[in-house]
Amino acid sequence: MYDGLKGFRDFYPGEQSARREVTDAIENAASRYGFREIATPALERTQMYVDKSGEEIVEELYAFEDKGGRGVALTPELTPTVARMVVAKGQELSKPIKWTSTRPFWRYEQVQQGRFREFYQTNIDIFGSSAPEADAEVLAVAADALTSLGLTGDDFEFRVSHRDVLGGLVRALAADPDAVDTAAAIRAVDKRVKVDDGEYHGLLSDAGLDRDTAREFDDLITSVETVDDLDAVAEAGGEDVEAAVENLRNVLAAADDFGAGEFCEVSLTTARGLDYYTGVVFECFDSTGEVSRSVFGGGRYDDLIESFGGQPTPAVGVAPGHATLKLLCQRAGVWPDEALSTDYYVLSVGDTRSEAAALARDLRALGDDVVVEQDVSDRSFGAQLGYADSINAETVVVVGERDLENGEYTVKDMERGDETTVPVDEFPPESGRPTYEDYE
Amino acid sequence: MYDGLKGFRDFYPGEQSARREVTDAIENAASRYGFREIATPALERTQMYVDKSGEEIVEELYAFEDKGGRGVALTPELTPTVARMVVAKGQELSKPIKWTSTRPFWRYEQVQQGRFREFYQTNIDIFGSSAPEADAEVLAVAADALTSLGLTGDDFEFRVSHRDVLGGLVRALAADPDAVDTAAAIRAVDKRVKVDDGEYHGLLSDAGLDRDTAREFDDLITSVETVDDLDAVAEAGGEDVEAAVENLRNVLAAADDFGAGEFCEVSLTTARGLDYYTGVVFECFDSTGEVSRSVFGGGRYDDLIESFGGQPTPAVGVAPGHATLKLLCQRAGVWPDEALSTDYYVLSVGDTRSEAAALARDLRALGDDVVVEQDVSDRSFGAQLGYADSINAETVVVVGERDLENGEYTVKDMERGDETTVPVDEFPPESGRPTYEDYE
Structure with missing residues (x-):
C-alpha cells in the first residue's frame, strides 16, 4: 500500500x-x-522565478534539474x-x-x-x-x-x-x-x-x-x-x-x-x-x-x-x-452538497441486456446532462438495486423478461419506494425527464 | 524574455x-x-512507479528528491x-x-x-x-x-x-x-x-x-x-x-x-x-x-x-x-473552430460609465452563457469599436450622452454594420437575447 x-x-x-x-x-x-x-505548463525555468523574486524563492519551490540539465521548477x-x-x-x-x-x-x-x-x-x-x-x-x-x-x-x-x-x-x-x-x-x-x-x-x-x-x-x-x-x-x-x-x-x-x-x-x-x-x-x-x-x-x-x-x-x-x-x-453554509446524483438506473433482469442497453441509450438522449447507469457486473436484482441506491439513483427502470413479454417496464421511485408499470412504447416519451410521478 | x-x-x-x-x-x-x-496529485513517490514498471522507468520520469528527501516524480x-x-x-x-x-x-x-x-x-x-x-x-x-x-x-x-x-x-x-x-x-x-x-x-x-x-x-x-x-x-x-x-x-x-x-x-x-x-x-x-x-x-x-x-x-x-x-x-475536419465569440460589447461614449455598466450587468443576467464586455481602458469610440471587432462581438450597444438624453441606445450589428436606436426601457427585453434584427 x-x-x-x-x-x-x-x-x-x-x-x-x-x-x-x-x-x-x-x-x-x-x-x-x-x-x-x-x-x-506545470514546469518553467527556475531562473525566471529567481530573477523575479531573488535566490531565496528557490527554498519554497519544487525545483530540480531535468534530464537535459535544465534548472526547472513546478x-x-x-x-x-x-x-x-x-x-x-x-x-x-x-x-x-x-x-x-x-x-x-x-x-x-x-x-x-x-x-x-x-x-x-x-x-x-x-x-x-x-x-x-x-x-x-x-x-x-x-x-x-x-x-x-x-x-x-x-x-x-x-x-x-x-x-x-x-x-x-x-x-x-x-x-x-x-x-x-x-x-x-x-x-x-x-x-x-x-x-x-x-x-x-x-x-x-x-x-x-x-x-x-x-x-x-x-x-x-x-x-x-x-x-x-x-x-x-x-x-x-x-x-x-x-x-x-x-x-x-x-x-x-x-x-x-x-x-x-x-x-x-x-x-x-x-x-x-x-x-x-x-x-x-x-x-x-x-x-x-x-x-x-x-x-x-x-x-x-x-x-x-x-x-x-x-x-x-x-x-x-x-x-x-x-x-x-x-x-x-x-x-x-454555502459549500455545495457533496452527494452524487444519478437520474436513471436501468436494471436488467434475465436475458434483457440488449433491451436494457437500448433503453439506457434512449434515456441518455433526453439531454446532455442526463446521467444513466446500467449493470456492468452481471449482478442479481437485489445487488443492482443496492448499487442504484448507493449512487442515489432517482428512478430505477426494471427491464425484466416477463415485463417485456407484456410490453412493459417497471418504473420505480427510489425515494418513495413506489413503482408502476409503463408500456414500452411510451417510455421514454419524446421529451422531458420521465419519473414515477408521471405514471402513478 | x-x-x-x-x-x-x-x-x-x-x-x-x-x-x-x-x-x-x-x-x-x-x-x-x-x-x-x-x-x-501531480507528484507521487517515485518508488510506486519503480515497483510497478522496474528501475528503467525512471529514465523517462521527471523524478527528483524533494526538500524533505523524498524521491518524487511528476x-x-x-x-x-x-x-x-x-x-x-x-x-x-x-x-x-x-x-x-x-x-x-x-x-x-x-x-x-x-x-x-x-x-x-x-x-x-x-x-x-x-x-x-x-x-x-x-x-x-x-x-x-x-x-x-x-x-x-x-x-x-x-x-x-x-x-x-x-x-x-x-x-x-x-x-x-x-x-x-x-x-x-x-x-x-x-x-x-x-x-x-x-x-x-x-x-x-x-x-x-x-x-x-x-x-x-x-x-x-x-x-x-x-x-x-x-x-x-x-x-x-x-x-x-x-x-x-x-x-x-x-x-x-x-x-x-x-x-x-x-x-x-x-x-x-x-x-x-x-x-x-x-x-x-x-x-x-x-x-x-x-x-x-x-x-x-x-x-x-x-x-x-x-x-x-x-x-x-x-x-x-x-x-x-x-x-x-x-x-x-x-x-x-471536425476540430472545433478556434475563434472567440462575444455576445455584446457595451460601448460607453462621454460620461455614461454608470449607465453602460448597469446595462452590461442586465445583459449578463439574460443567461449564464451570455458574454458581455465593456470598456476598461477609457478609450475613444473608434478604439472601442476596433476592440469589439477584435473579440468578434456580435452586437454592440452604444451608450452615448445624447442618445441617453433621448432615452435611447444605439444597437449595432457588427456583421452587417447596420444600426438602429432602441428605447432604453425596452432594452434588454425581459427574456431572450436581443440583437439588431429584433429592432430593424
Whole structure:
C-alpha cells in the first residue's frame, strides 16, 4: 500500500463534485465578462522565478534539474508564466488582454488548515489597461464569482489599498527618504496582523523608519476607515500620495458603477506580500472574522511585463485560491452538497441486456446532462438495486423478461419506494425527464 | 524574455477554447454513463512507479528528491494513482467504482508530432467488475465521446485484442512453454508495426520463440480479421486460449448491445505496451490511416489493485490522449473552430460609465452563457469599436450622452454594420437575447 505525499490531496467523487461546482461558478463569472481561458505548463525555468523574486524563492519551490540539465521548477504561481506569454506574442495580441485559467500550483511550505503544497487557484487578469475601470472590473468579477456561490455582502469584504499611498507615505514621513527601503516597509505592513507589535515595529525599523516615524505612519494608515479619511493621508503624503489617493478613489468609484462597491472598503493596512504589485491592491476577508486569514487577493502589477522584456504593459489581476475559499463557503453554509446524483438506473433482469442497453441509450438522449447507469457486473436484482441506491439513483427502470413479454417496464421511485408499470412504447416519451410521478 | 520548456505548451485563448470544447465533450460522455470525476496529485513517490514498471522507468520520469528527501516524480500516467486511491479506501467504496478525470501528465521523451513532454489525457476506469459488460461500457463511452465530436464510423475504429489469447498462443505453440517470456512476446507484438520485420522477429526470438514458432504465431494472429476467424486460433491454442477467445467474443457481443459494435474489429496484432494489462485490450486508430499512430488505447488490468496491496479488484479503462485526438479531429475536419465569440460589447461614449455598466450587468443576467464586455481602458469610440471587432462581438450597444438624453441606445450589428436606436426601457427585453434584427 502506497501513501500520497504530505500536502497533496486525492479528491474522491463527492468532494470533487463540490469543487467542480465551485470552479465552474468562478470560471463562469470570468467568462461572462469576456475573460478567455488559457492553459499553461506545470514546469518553467527556475531562473525566471529567481530573477523575479531573488535566490531565496528557490527554498519554497519544487525545483530540480531535468534530464537535459535544465534548472526547472513546478510553477508556484501563474503571474510569471502569463507575463512570459504576453511578452512572447508582443503586439499580436489586441489590448486589453483578458485571460483566466484554473490550475494547481506547488510550493514546498508548512501544511496547515487551508494551505497545501499542491493548491488550486483561478487566475483572472487584464493586461494593457492602466485605467481604474480595469481594477474595478477585476473586483466586480471576483464579487460576482462569490455571490454566484451564494455568498453575500455579510459574508465577505474586499479590503482595498494602494501601494503608492503606502510607499509615498513612508518616503514623505521619513527624515531621509533615500535611506528608506519602501518595499521592506510595505512587506512590514503586510505582516502587521500576522506578527506581534514588537516584531512589526522591528520590521519597520529594519526598513529604515525611526521609532517616531513608524508610529506616525502606523497611526495614519490605521486611521483610515472610509474614503473621506483619505484626505488626511493625502495631506500628510504630498504630491505622489495625492495622485495615488486619487487613483484609489477612482477605482472605488468605478467599482461602485460596476456593482462591486458594496463589497469594498478602504484599508491601508492591507499591502500584499509580493514585491511586484504597484498600484491598487486588495484582499478578500471573511466579514465575520471566523476565517482569520485572507481568503485571496489581487492587485496591479504594472512593471512586470516590462521587466520580462516586453513593452510597458500595465496589468491587474486576482486569484481566488480554492482551499481558503472552501473555508469561507463552509463557514457561510454555502459549500455545495457533496452527494452524487444519478437520474436513471436501468436494471436488467434475465436475458434483457440488449433491451436494457437500448433503453439506457434512449434515456441518455433526453439531454446532455442526463446521467444513466446500467449493470456492468452481471449482478442479481437485489445487488443492482443496492448499487442504484448507493449512487442515489432517482428512478430505477426494471427491464425484466416477463415485463417485456407484456410490453412493459417497471418504473420505480427510489425515494418513495413506489413503482408502476409503463408500456414500452411510451417510455421514454419524446421529451422531458420521465419519473414515477408521471405514471402513478 | 524567457522561453517555455521544450515539449511544454502555452495555450492561448483561441486554441484553448477548442481544447475546452473537446475536453467537455469527452467528460460529458463519461458523465452521462455515471463516471464520477476525481482529482489527483501531480507528484507521487517515485518508488510506486519503480515497483510497478522496474528501475528503467525512471529514465523517462521527471523524478527528483524533494526538500524533505523524498524521491518524487511528476505523474507519467494516472493508473498507479487511482490504484493507490482504490486501495486506500478499500471496502468503503461501493462497486463498481466508475471514475474519470482530465489532467496533464509528464514524461521526459522525444518530442514529435502529437507527442509532448506535458500531455493531457482523460482517464475513464471501472473497478470491481470482471464482467464483459464493463469492457463493453468502456468501449461505448469512448465511442460516444468520439461521435459527440462529430467523428463517425468512417473516421475511427477500435482494434480489439486479448492479452490471454496472445499469451496463451505463445505458450501453446512453444516447444517449451516455461522457456518463453510471454510478456516480452506481447511487447514484440505491440512493436510489430513500429519496427521492421527483422527486428520484430528478433524480439520474438529474444522472447524465446524459435524461428518456425514465431512464423506460425505471426501467421495465426494476422489471419484473424473477423470474430469467426477466432475459431482457428482457439483450436491452435488449447483450453486457456479458448477461454480467452470466449471472453473476447462476449465483450464484442456486449459492445454490440451497448451500441459500440460498429466501431469494433478484432485485431490480434494489437497488444498494448504496458505490462499491467491482463485481458481485453484495444487501440483506437484513424480508419483512413492518415494518422498512422494509435490515437489512444485501453484495456483490462485485473491484477494491479492487488499488487498495490488491495483486495483482488478487476479493472478496465481507457484514456483518450488529447494531442493525438486533435490530429484525428483535424484530419476528419471536425476540430472545433478556434475563434472567440462575444455576445455584446457595451460601448460607453462621454460620461455614461454608470449607465453602460448597469446595462452590461442586465445583459449578463439574460443567461449564464451570455458574454458581455465593456470598456476598461477609457478609450475613444473608434478604439472601442476596433476592440469589439477584435473579440468578434456580435452586437454592440452604444451608450452615448445624447442618445441617453433621448432615452435611447444605439444597437449595432457588427456583421452587417447596420444600426438602429432602441428605447432604453425596452432594452434588454425581459427574456431572450436581443440583437439588431429584433429592432430593424
